[in-house]
Amino acid sequence: MHWSTIIYCGIITYLTRFSTIFLLKEDILNDKTKKILSYVPSAIFPAIIFPPIFLDSAGSLDIDNNPKILAALFAIIIGFFSRSIIATIFAGTYFLLVFDFCILPIEKLIIKPLMFHKFKVSNDLLGIFYMLLCQFSFATNDAFVKVIYENYDEIFVLNQIIFIRGIFTLLFILLFLYIKKEIDFKLIFYSKELRIRGLLESLAGLFFFIGIALLPFANVYILLSMAPILLTAFSAIFLNEKVRWRRWSAVLLGFVGVVVVINPGKLETSYYFIFPIIAAIMLSIRDMYTKNFKKDYPSLQIAFMTCFVVTIFFGILSIYKFYDFSLKDIFILFISAFFLSIGYIFSIATIKIALVSVTSTFRYSVILWGILYGYFLFDEVPSTNTYVGALIIVVSGLIIISRQKKIGVIK
Amino acid sequence: MNDRLKTLSRGIIDVSPLMIPVVPFGIIYGVIGMELGLSAYMTFGMSIIIFGGASQIVLLQLFSGGASSLVTITSVGAVNSRHLLYGAVFSEYLSHLKLTWKIILSYVLIDQAFAVSNTYFKKNKNNTFKHYHLLGAGFTCWTIWQISTILGIVLGSVVPEELGLSFTISLTFVALLINDFRKFKNIIVMLVSGIVATIGYNTIPFQAYIIVAAIAALLVATLLTLITLKKN
Numbered sequence: 001m002h003w004s005t006i007i008y009c010g011i012i013t014y015l016t017r018f019s020t021i022f023l024l025k026e027d028i029l030n031d032k033t034k035k036i037l038s039y040v041p042s043a044i045f046p047a048i049i050f051p052p053i054f055l056d057s058a059g060s061l062d063i064d065n066n067p068k069i070l071a072a073l074f075a076i077i078i079g080f081f082s083r084s085i086i087a088t089i090f091a092g093t094y095f096l097l098v099f100d101f102c103i104l105p106i107e108k109l110i111i112k113p114l115m116f117h118k119f120k121v122s123n124d125l126l127g128i129f130y131m132l133l134c135q136f137s138f139a140t141n142d143a144f145v146k147v148i149y150e151n152y153d154e155i156f157v158l159n160q161i162i163f164i165r166g167i168f169t170l171l172f173i174l175l176f177l178y179i180k181k182e183i184d185f186k187l188i189f190y191s192k193e194l195r196i197r198g199l200l201e202s203l204a205g206l207f208f209f210i211g212i213a214l215l216p217f218a219n220v221y222i223l224l225s226m227a228p229i230l231l232t233a234f235s236a237i238f239l240n241e242k243v244r245w246r247r248w249s250a251v252l253l254g255f256v257g258v259v260v261v262i263n264p265g266k267l268e269t270s271y272y273f274i275f276p277i278i279a280a281i282m283l284s285i286r287d288m289y290t291k292n293f294k295k296d297y298p299s300l301q302i303a304f305m306t307c308f309v310v311t312i313f314f315g316i317l318s319i320y321k322f323y324d325f326s327l328k329d330i331f332i333l334f335i336s337a338f339f340l341s342i343g344y345i346f347s348i349a350t351i352k353i354a355l356v357s358v359t360s361t362f363r364y365s366v367i368l369w370g371i372l373y374g375y376f377l378f379d380e381v382p383s384t385n386t387y388v389g390a391l392i393i394v395v396s397g398l399i400i401i402s403r404q405k406k407i408g409v410i411k
Numbered sequence: 412m413n414d415r416l417k418t419l420s421r422g423i424i425d426v427s428p429l430m431i432p433v434v435p436f437g438i439i440y441g442v443i444g445m446e447l448g449l450s451a452y453m454t455f456g457m458s459i460i461i462f463g464g465a466s467q468i469v470l471l472q473l474f475s476g477g478a479s480s481l482v483t484i485t486s487v488g489a490v491n492s493r494h495l496l497y498g499a500v501f502s503e504y505l506s507h508l509k510l511t512w513k514i515i516l517s518y519v520l521i522d523q524a525f526a527v528s529n530t531y532f533k534k535n536k537n538n539t540f541k542h543y544h545l546l547g548a549g550f551t552c553w554t555i556w557q558i559s560t561i562l563g564i565v566l567g568s569v570v571p572e573e574l575g576l577s578f579t580i581s582l583t584f585v586a587l588l589i590n591d592f593r594k595f596k597n598i599i600v601m602l603v604s605g606i607v608a609t610i611g612y613n614t615i616p617f618q619a620y621i622i623v624a625a626i627a628a629l630l631v632a633t634l635l636t637l638i639t640l641k642k643n
Contacts (some may be wrong), residue, residue, distance in 0.1 A: 006453070009487040016488065018498070043624075088419070093582060094577055
C-alpha cells in the first residue's frame with residue numbers, strides 16, 4: 001500500500017462530498033436520481049459482504065457446513081428486529097465463535113492458541129477468555145429474564161418465562177448436538193442420573209429466579225457464589241472428603257461475607273436473600289451428585305437433559321396462571337435462550353481447554369456483569385456492604401481453589 | 412455568538428447516540444489495518460485523510476486481495492457515490508455559505524452527521540447559523556473516529572494475528588444495511604449485488620468485482636425505480 005493510493009482515495013472521497021455542495025446552487029438533482037442514489041448502499045455493501053462469507057480462502061464456493069452463512073443470517077435476523085448496529089455485529093461474531101467451537105475440533109478453532117506479539121497464549125488464557133464469555137452469557141440471559149419479569153411484576157410469570165425460554169434453549173442445544181453428531185436420545189432420556197440432575201437443577205432454578213426477581217441483580221450472583229464454598233463443606237460432611245483447617249476457615253469466611261452482604265442490621269432486602277442461598281445449596285448438591293455419576297456423558301447431552309427437565313418442570317408450574325406474552329417478549333426470550341445455550345457451550349469449552357483451578361477464579365466475573373447490568377438496566381447502585389461482602393466471598397472462594405489445587409483435588 | 416454556540420452544541424448532542432456503534436467500527440478498522448501489516452502511521456493517516464469508515468475498510472479489503480491502485484480508487488469512489496446525495500440534499504441549505512465553509516463542512520459530511528443535521532435543517536430552516544449544527548455533529552464524529560482508530564491500532568498489536576476478522580468486516584457492512592432489510596426492493600438490489608460479486612470474485616479480473624457488482628445492482632435499482640415511477 002502506498003501513501004499515494006491513500007491520498008487519491010482521500011481526494012475521491014472528499015470530492016464526492018464536496019462536489020454537489022459546491023456545484024449545485026439549488027437542489028437540482030431530480031427525484032429519480034435521488035431515488036436511485038438512495039440504493040447505493042444496498043448495491044455496494046453486499047458486493048463486499050458476500051464473497052468473504054460464501055467463498056473459502058481459495059476462492060471456491062463454500063456452502064456446505066459453512067458457519068459463516070448461519071452467523072450472517074443470525075446477524076441479519078438480529079439486525080432486522082433490533083435495528084441496532086452493535087447488536088448485529090456482536091450477534092454475528094458471537095455466533096461464529098460458538099459454531100467454530102461446535103464444528104471444529106479444539107485444535108482448529110479460529111481463535112486457537114496463537115502467538116501474541118511478545119508471549120505465547122496458552123490454553124489457560126483461552127480457557128479464561130471462554131469463562132468470561134460464559135459468565136457474560138449467563139448474566140445476559142438472566143438480565144433478559146428479569147427485564148420481562150419487570151414488565152409483569154408478578155412472581156408467577158417466571159414459570160412461563162422459563163418454560164418458553166427453555167423450549168428455545170432446547171432447540172439451540174439440539175442444533176449444537178446435531179452439528180457435533182452427539183444426538184443419542186436413548187441414552188439421554190433413559191438415564192436416571194440425568195433426570196435426577198435435571199430435577200435438582202429445576203429446584204435450584206426455582207429459588208434462583210425468585211431471587212433474580214426480588215433481589216437486586218448483582219446480589220443474587222454474590223450470594224450464589226457461595227455454591228463452591230458450600231460444596232467444600234458438604235463434601236467434607238457427606239462425602240468424607242478430607243478438609244482441614246485452612247479450607248474450613250475459608251468456608252467460615254464465606255459465611256461472614258454473606259452476613260456482610262445481607263447486612264442484618266438494616267436488612268435492606270428483607271428475607272429474600274434466603275432464595276439465592278437455597279439455590280446455592282441446591283447447586284452444590286447437584287454438583288456433588290454429578291461428581292458421582294457412574295457413566296460419562298458428553299457435556300452437551302447433560303445440558304440437554306437438564307434443560308429438558310427444567311422446561312417440563314416449569315411448564316407444569318406455568319399451568320397455574322397463563323400470561324399473554326407479546327411478540328417482543330418472546331423475541332427477548334429467544335435472545336435470552338441463545339445466550340443461555342452459548343453459556344452452556346462456553347462452560348464446556350472452558351473445562352475442556354484449561355485447568356479448573358485456573359479458570360474457576362474467573363467464574364466470579366459474573367458478579368461484575370451482575371453489577372453492570374443492575375446499574376444500567378435496573379437502576380441499582382450496590383451498597384458498600386455489597387462490595388465488601390462480595391470481596392470476602394470471592395477471597396474465600398479463591399483460598400479454597402488454591403488449597404484444592406495444592407492438595408490435588410482439582411487440577 | 413450565543414446562538415452559534417447553542418447550535419454547535421445541539422449538533423454535538425444530536426449526533427452523540429450515533430457515536431456508540433462508531434467506536435467498535437473504528438477499533439475493528441484499526442485492528443484490521445495492523446493485522447494486514449500496515450504501519451501505525453499509515454493506518455491512522457488513512458483515518459485523517461479519507462475519514463470514511465466504509466471507504467477505509469473497502470480499501471483494506473482490496474489491498475489484502477492484492478488489487479491494483481486504479482481498481483482500489485474506483486471502488487472507493489463507488490462506495491462514496493452515496494455522498495453525492497448528501498451534498499445534493501444539503502446544497503439547498505448551504506448554498507449561501509462562503510467557500511471556506513463549504514470546504515470545511517464537506518470534509519465532515521459523513522453518514523451519521525448527515526442523518527442528524529438533515530433532520531435539524533428541515534426543522535430549523537430559518538436559523539442563520541444552522542450550519543454550525545453540521546459543524547458540531549461532523550467534528551464530533553471526526554474526533555470519535557480518530558480516537559477509536561488509535562484504540563484499534565493499540566489493540567491490533569495485542570489481538571491475536573489470525574483472529575478471523577474478515578468476517579467482522581462483513582458484519583459491519585451488514586449492520587450498515589439494517590434499515591434497508593425491511594424494504595423489498597432493496598433486498599432485490601442487495602441480492603443482485605452479492606450474487607454478482609460472489610460469482611465475479613474469481614472470474615472478473617483485477618479484483619474489480621465490487622465495481623461490476625455495484626453497477627449491475629444499480630442498474631437493477633434504476634429499473635425498479637423507473638417501473639414504480641411509471642406505475643404512479
